[in-house]
Amino acid sequence: MNTASSTAPLLELRGISKQFPGVKALDDVSFAVYPGEVHMLVGENGAGKSSLMKVLCGAYTADEGQFFYKGEKVVIGSPADARAFGIAVIFQEFSLVPYLSIAQNIFLGREFPGRFPGTIDHTKMHREAKKILALLGLDIPTRTLVHDLGVAQQQMVEIAKALSQNARILVMDEPTAALSDRETERLFAMIRQLQSDGVAIVYISHRMAEVFAMGDRITVLRDGKKVGSLLPGEATPDELVRLMVGRSVDRSYARNFCKTAGELLLEVKGLRSAMGVNGVDLTVRSGEIVGLSGLVGAGRTEVARAIFGADRVTGGEVLLYSKPHQGGPDKAVAAGMALIPESRKAEGLALIRSVCDNLVLPGLPLAFPNRIYKATKARQIANALIERLRISTPSALRPVRLLSGGNQQKVVIGKWLGSESRLFIIDEPTRGIDVGAKAEIFALIDQLVQQGAGVLMISSELSEIVQVCDRTYVMRDGRIAGHLSREQLSEENILKLGVQHE
Amino acid sequence: MNDSTIALNSPSALWAGLSRVPGVAWILGFLVIGFAFATGDFLSGPNLLNIGLQSVILLMLALPMTLIIMTEGVDISMGALLTLASVVLAWVLAHDGSLMLALAASLAIGLVFGLANGMLVAWLKMPPFVVTLGTMGMAEGLALLFTDGQSIVVANDTLAAVYGGSLLGIPQTLLIGAIAYVFTHWLLYHTRFGTYIFALGGNPDALSLAGIRTNAYLIAVYAFGGLMTGLAALILTSRMSSGHPTAAIGMEFDAIAAVVVGGTSFEHGNGWLFGTLLGVLAVGALRNGLNLLTVPSSVQVSCIGLLVIVALLIDGFKGKK
Numbered sequence: 001m002n003t004a005s006s007t008a009p010l011l012e013l014r015g016i017s018k019q020f021p022g023v024k025a026l027d028d029v030s031f032a033v034y035p036g037e038v039h040m041l042v043g044e045n046g047a048g049k050s051s052l053m054k055v056l057c058g059a060y061t062a063d064e065g066q067f068f069y070k071g072e073k074v075v076i077g078s079p080a081d082a083r084a085f086g087i088a089v090i091f092q093e094f095s096l097v098p099y100l101s102i103a104q105n106i107f108l109g110r111e112f113p114g115r116f117p118g119t120i121d122h123t124k125m126h127r128e129a130k131k132i133l134a135l136l137g138l139d140i141p142t143r144t145l146v147h148d149l150g151v152a153q154q155q156m157v158e159i160a161k162a163l164s165q166n167a168r169i170l171v172m173d174e175p176t177a178a179l180s181d182r183e184t185e186r187l188f189a190m191i192r193q194l195q196s197d198g199v200a201i202v203y204i205s206h207r208m209a210e211v212f213a214m215g216d217r218i219t220v221l222r223d224g225k226k227v228g229s230l231l232p233g234e235a236t237p238d239e240l241v242r243l244m245v246g247r248s249v250d251r252s253y254a255r256n257f258c259k260t261a262g263e264l265l266l267e268v269k270g271l272r273s274a275m276g277v278n279g280v281d282l283t284v285r286s287g288e289i290v291g292l293s294g295l296v297g298a299g300r301t302e303v304a305r306a307i308f309g310a311d312r313v314t315g316g317e318v319l320l321y322s323k324p325h326q327g328g329p330d331k332a333v334a335a336g337m338a339l340i341p342e343s344r345k346a347e348g349l350a351l352i353r354s355v356c357d358n359l360v361l362p363g364l365p366l367a368f369p370n371r372i373y374k375a376t377k378a379r380q381i382a383n384a385l386i387e388r389l390r391i392s393t394p395s396a397l398r399p400v401r402l403l404s405g406g407n408q409q410k411v412v413i414g415k416w417l418g419s420e421s422r423l424f425i426i427d428e429p430t431r432g433i434d435v436g437a438k439a440e441i442f443a444l445i446d447q448l449v450q451q452g453a454g455v456l457m458i459s460s461e462l463s464e465i466v467q468v469c470d471r472t473y474v475m476r477d478g479r480i481a482g483h484l485s486r487e488q489l490s491e492e493n494i495l496k497l498g499v500q501h502e
Numbered sequence: 503m504n505d506s507t508i509a510l511n512s513p514s515a516l517w518a519g520l521s522r523v524p525g526v527a528w529i530l531g532f533l534v535i536g537f538a539f540a541t542g543d544f545l546s547g548p549n550l551l552n553i554g555l556q557s558v559i560l561l562m563l564a565l566p567m568t569l570i571i572m573t574e575g576v577d578i579s580m581g582a583l584l585t586l587a588s589v590v591l592a593w594v595l596a597h598d599g600s601l602m603l604a605l606a607a608s609l610a611i612g613l614v615f616g617l618a619n620g621m622l623v624a625w626l627k628m629p630p631f632v633v634t635l636g637t638m639g640m641a642e643g644l645a646l647l648f649t650d651g652q653s654i655v656v657a658n659d660t661l662a663a664v665y666g667g668s669l670l671g672i673p674q675t676l677l678i679g680a681i682a683y684v685f686t687h688w689l690l691y692h693t694r695f696g697t698y699i700f701a702l703g704g705n706p707d708a709l710s711l712a713g714i715r716t717n718a719y720l721i722a723v724y725a726f727g728g729l730m731t732g733l734a735a736l737i738l739t740s741r742m743s744s745g746h747p748t749a750a751i752g753m754e755f756d757a758i759a760a761v762v763v764g765g766t767s768f769e770h771g772n773g774w775l776f777g778t779l780l781g782v783l784a785v786g787a788l789r790n791g792l793n794l795l796t797v798p799s800s801v802q803v804s805c806i807g808l809l810v811i812v813a814l815l816i817d818g819f820k821g822k823k
Contacts, residue, residue: 079711079713083713094705095705095707095708096708097701097704097705097709097771098770098771099700099703099770099772099773100697104697108708108712108714109709109712109713111697118693118694118695119692119693119694120692120693120694120697147770147772
């Protein structure tokens with residue numbers, strides 16, 4: 001099966017770089033796929049796997065670098081170019097149309113012409129679709145609407161779609177994330193069959209067991225660079241994890257860690273939600289920053305939303321300040337809880353309103369007990385906060401949308417300083433913020449806990465969790481996979497808990 | 503194009519449709535039984551024919567409206583455009599133009615407005631509601647300007663024969679309605695264009711990743727709406743023997759109501775053309791029955807609004823189970 005070394009690469013990428021504003025997504029990455037091999041692509045969140053995948057399929061154009069197809073220099077500048085070279089991608093977000101049938105989805109954009117111009121030969125389409133489904137060992141009527149299929153079956157339709165394009169290079173992004181064990185087995189059987197037909201497969205995965213069971217070659221990315229290319233026999237899962245994390249640890253956000261935590265602010269027992277939280281226990285005490293870590297999709301944001309009452313809770317209990325708490329976000333805010341959401345522009349800020357309006361919003365009941373708003377007093381409160389938070393804005397009246405990302409984030413966090421909240425859930429506080437502003441954001445969060453607040457901080461950046469948190473929970477598949485105390489906290493340990501070992 | 507070809511080519515679509523039937527079928531059945539008891543004439547042959555004839559114009563708006571709503575859009579300019587096309591058609595006839603010339607003018611007006619709607623929505627990414635609100639105002643104003651607020655009366659036998667005439671004993675108007683339905687069904691379920699309508703609402707990214715120029719198809723959907731409206735103007739003008747500057751103002755409301763009652767959703771390209779036909783009949787039956795009961799037309803509008811809410815409630819209730 002694995003004759004990779006004896007043949008020429010099917011596709012080779014040399015020195016690929018891709019720059020986005022503020023971040024180098026790919027930095028001089030070289031990568032080759034051979035016919036009949038499963039090439040595993042691994043790395044932390046944000047290591048550059050998705051960017052590389054998008055360059056491969058023509059969705060991104062690389063700033064630098066060259067492509068070689070069967071040894072000849074080629075250009076891949078659009079999805080159409082990629083398709084012409086037989087590259088097909090199965091994204092995690094499906095590219096299926098819900099109210100079209102399986103067959104219509106497989107051949108979307110490539111319909112068989114019928115007798116009259118513009119018409120479709122349905123008979124032929126369903127016959128061909130049936131053949132492809134049979135190859136995958138699927139026995140579903142090709143007329144079934146995709147909407148009526150489960151996630152796993154939808155995934156199979158995606159794969160069928162790729163196969164129908166005679167893909168020679170198949171790129172799969174976490175294909176087993178939504179599959180059951182049996183469906184995973186079936187997928188693997190199919191991958192092996194494709195392999196023996198000479199199809200090259202690029203497979204992105206977080207699951208160590210898969211990486212070692214299916215991979216013929218493993219490429220490790222970190223911070224947009226290729227840090228290793230090895231054969232499965234050359235490393236243990238632990239060594240691979242170490243390679244993914246790297247050794248450089250940047251200690252730029254040092255703070256005084258909490259020696260003795262105060263009273264219990266939040267206690268969550270067996271929490272379940274409609275959005276996939278699957279029995280979570282955790283506590284947050286006064287004076288501590290507690291991390292909630294795990295890989296993307298592990299269910300961190302969902303836990304935050306369930307605690308806050310933004311998603312429907314289906315089981316378990318939440319104790320806030322030692323009192324049972326339930327209900328929607330309004331109740332949570334009234335009870336003294338603040339959620340600082342992941343997407344500050346969509347959920348955290350009224351973008352067209354002024355800095356002043358945004359800052360005073362959560363503290364309104366406290367600042368104006370008789371319910372009458374006074375603009376001068378609001379301005380005073382806002383100016384005091386602006387000074388304290390060192391928000392750089394020419395005036396309190398400037399619309400928030402005109403501020404930089406870091407300053408916007410200060411407004412999002414700072415506005416809660418004026419309220420009675422003592423429990424803060426902060427989701428990805430440093431997303432899209434430059435390094436300097438990050439330090440200030442963390443200083444601000446530190447200030448909150450110094451004043452006796454408790455913070456539950458969600459972050460995809462392991463280095464942040466390690467540097468800032470007093471302790472952390474690590475999530476996997478909607479559950480808490482483990483807990484790490486300050487002494488145990490390291491990126492390596494988080495990843496070990498966060499990836500599936502089996 | 504009979505039922506068996508429908509079943510052959512899209513049984514899954516039909517099945518998805520059948521599971522929705524109760525929503526609109528319950529309503530239609532309830533209305534028919536209710537009005538049969540409440541009035542003496544509702545179930546009489548002539549009245550049923552009347553409902554059919556009156557529903558054809560609404561059907562010709564509701565059919566393209568279904569496709570437009572399936573793309574997660576809407577066209578609220580249809581009523582005003584129908585009015586404008588009708589007065590232009592009447593004007594051409596009143597100035598001794600031929601019926602063909604008049605129809606061509608009406609279709610041209612419809613096409614121009616439809617293309618304009620589509621291009622603004624597709625190219626400028628403007629919200630369909632706002633775009634068609636603008637063109638609605640323009641069409642409404644132009645109709646008034648054109649007629650000076652007066653009806654253009656047309657005494658023309660050829661025109662009168664369109665609405666009143668029969669072919670092989672079947673009223674011509676019903677035939678036109680049937681052809682419009684079958685044609686739209688063919689378009690939606692048997693052509694690439696139709697497949698892409700499902701995709702435009704369900705997952706436009708998938709469509710453009712498949713290398714399809716989505717904008718061209720989006721514009722075509724609105725243009726089809728304009729053409730059907732232009733054609734409907736022929737029947738409207740023939741029925742009234744005149745072009746009246748406010749004849750069909752607000753008719754898009756009935757059309758959208760019929761589509762929604764018929765089970766088409768404003769999201770994810772979830773549309774069902776046969777449901778629209780039933781929805782049109784439900785709205786037609788309601789209007790007709792209330793007329794027989796001499797309910798004022800303002801109250802009729804409220805009743806259609808209520809019908810929409812009830813249909814959504816029934817479908818929502820079923821969806822939950």
